[in-house]
Amino acid sequence: MSEAQSERLNHVFRALADPTRREMIRRLARQDLTVSELAMPYQMSLAGASKHVKVLEEAGLVRRTVRGRTHLCRLDPATLASAYEWIRFYEHFWNDQLDALDRELRDLPGEESGL
Amino acid sequence: MSEAQSERLNHVFRALADPTRREMIRRLARQDLTVSELAMPYQMSLAGASKHVKVLEEAGLVRRTVRGRTHLCRLDPATLASAYEWIRFYEHFWNDQLDALDRELRDLPGEESGL
């Protein structure tokens, strides 16, 4: 993996590690929202919420279009997909593992049958 | 989402946000390794690497079996799957988005054809 790609994953996973930001992503999946709209549900200051948006933007998860004095945010699905792909690489692994566990549990009574 | 589940995702994503820990996961996917074996490739102290392992363990990504003086680490695939599932929830979204973009680009020349 290239240095740049790794750096990107650092930012993406870090951005996803905060529940406020995950909720922002969830809401942005339904519709584009301005910074104030994103900030509304939380008790923190607007500046605080704005920082969260910035983290999402720097991770590439969100794109912003400035229109007059409002900043409209939209989800960038490709970046989310890249984190997905990183984890997906291990999918075969956990399928195998869980299958093996399953087999082990089922086969316990007749363990020597295959030998 | 329950508070506990959210808390778990915090830890899992945070653990994944570090390249050293991602590499440890990659190596653990090939075979179980002891803490010293995990630490070997890095220039940091053993105590430093041990801290990384602890972060992975507390996130539930790694399980440890103490055997004598060595600690053998194995990947816990279920936890990795839970992070995967969180992101997968948005899969339909980015597929739709990318499809829409694709359609938009293809249809540009004959944009009024559908009306």
Add this chain to the structure above:
DNA sequence: GCGATAGTCAACCAAGTGGTTGAATGAAAT
């Protein structure tokens, strides 16, 4: 038992995080 080995723990440090407030910028409305 004695020394080497595997690993953790505690204290420390520099840098980063998540939040605050108050001032600054720049567009909108009157």
Add this chain to the structure above:
DNA sequence: ATTTCATTCAACCACTTGGTTGACTATCGC
């Protein structure tokens, strides 16, 4: 032109992080 609104910026704070070192604990081999 003035005010109001959306947002950022800068400085600050308490806490966490990723790393170090040195001391400690427990096991293994002789």
